[in-house]
Amino acid sequence: MSKLEYGSLCIAVDELKGKRHLLRLKEGGRFTAMYGYVDHSAIVEGGDGCFINASKGPGYRFFYPTYSDYVMNIKRKAQIIYPKDSAAILMWGDIRGGQRVLESGVGQGAMSMAILNTMGGKGELISYEIREDFAVQAADFIQEFYGEAENHKIEVRSVYEGIDGEFDRIILDLPEPWHVVTHCETGLRNGGIIVGYLPTILQAVTFVENLKSSGIFEEIETFEFTKRPWKIDGRSVRPEMWTYNHSAFLVKARKVTRKPVAEAAPEEPADDVAEEEMPAED
Numbered sequence: 663m664s665k666l667e668y669g670s671l672c673i674a675v676d677e678l679k680g681k682r683h684l685l686r687l688k689e690g691g692r693f694t695a696m697y698g699y700v701d702h703s704a705i706v707e708g709g710d711g712c713f714i715n716a717s718k719g720p721g722y723r724f725f726y727p728t729y730s731d732y733v734m735n736i737k738r739k740a741q742i743i744y745p746k747d748s749a750a751i752l753m754w755g756d757i758r759g760g761q762r763v764l765e766s767g768v769g770q771g772a773m774s775m776a777i778l779n780t781m782g783g784k785g786e787l788i789s790y791e792i793r794e795d796f797a798v799q800a801a802d803f804i805q806e807f808y809g810e811a812e813n814h815k816i817e818v819r820s821v822y823e824g825i826d827g828e829f830d831r832i833i834l835d836l837p838e839p840w841h842v843v844t845h846c847e848t849g850l851r852n853g854g855i856i857v858g859y860l861p862t863i864l865q866a867v868t869f870v871e872n873l874k875s876s877g878i879f880e881e882i883e884t885f886e887f888t889k890r891p892w893k894i895d896g897r898s899v900r901p902e903m904w905t906y907n908h909s910a911f912l913v914k915a916r917k918v919t920r921k922p923v924a925e926a927a928p929e930e931p932a933d934d935v936a937e938e939e940m941p942a943e944d
């Protein structure tokens with residue numbers, strides 16, 4: 663379902679302030695906000711992208727919500743990975759349909775939904791979350807936005823205590839991801855990718871040091887992404903005065919087989935070299 667009809671989600675955008683409201687359309691329903699009300703029937707009749715004046719004058723633009731609209735407007739209890747970073751995680755984590763992906767923690771399920779969208783129903787996403795209340799809430803959000811996800815399972819458990827099975831990708835958004843590195847010996851396949859999302863640089867440093875000392879990770883990269891909005895309005899063309907400065911660092915690494923110990927070459931010099939080095943006879 664991706665059009666405005668009874669039962670579907672809808673985002674209302676305030677024409678004066680740009681404020682966004684998430685609602686669900688129902689028969690006989692009425693959207694009420696700053697400028698009065700708009701009947702849901704008028705929104706369904708107008709369709710995706712319509713503009714309707716509210717009862718007090720100014721109006722709203724109504725859309726079927728995008729992924730960003732949804733995750734940025736849910737009433738959340740835990741910090742989510744923002745779309746600029748989830749997009750980067752999908753790309754640098756090389757997430758594709760058909761893979762087995764492990765994600766931990768689940769929080770509000772924002773990253774889970776991004777992964778499920780990308781996988782397109784193929785493969786499997788397993789999410790470990792230590793808090794049962796977050797697991798339940800995330801499942802509700804995922805059901806509300808994504809719908810039934812037959813290839814997704816949330817398990818209430820700590821990823822620090824181990825990983826069951828072997829995965830192609832591991833995505834971590836929790837305070838101490840370095841506790842997961844040893845579990846990658848069996849939990850991540852060789853060639854598989856791990857991505858950690860870390861708000862502070864000290865977390866990133868500890869994670870990278872643990873990845874390096876494990877001897878089973880290479881191709882380690884640490885980076886961050888900035889989305890810098892610009893205002894383009896007549897002659898006023900400049901970066902917006904407000905910017906969202908920092909969210910988190912991303913650390914990505916690839917699992918490898920351990921390097922074989924190089925055997926020392928035999929010490930014996932080749933005959934011709936030995937002759938050249940002989941001191942000349944008087």
Ligand SMILES: C[S@@+](CC[C@H](N)C(=O)[O-])C[C@H]1O[C@@H](n2cnc3c(N)ncnc32)[C@H](O)[C@@H]1O
Nearest residue numbers: 742743767769770771772773791792820821835
């Ligand atoms: C910042 S939230 C994750 C947000 C999520 N990525 C999203 O986009 O909605 C961090 C989550 O990790 C969970 N967590 C913390 N330690 C954990 C552990 N050892 N195992 C599993 N989950 C854990 C927390 O309960 C919390 O829900």
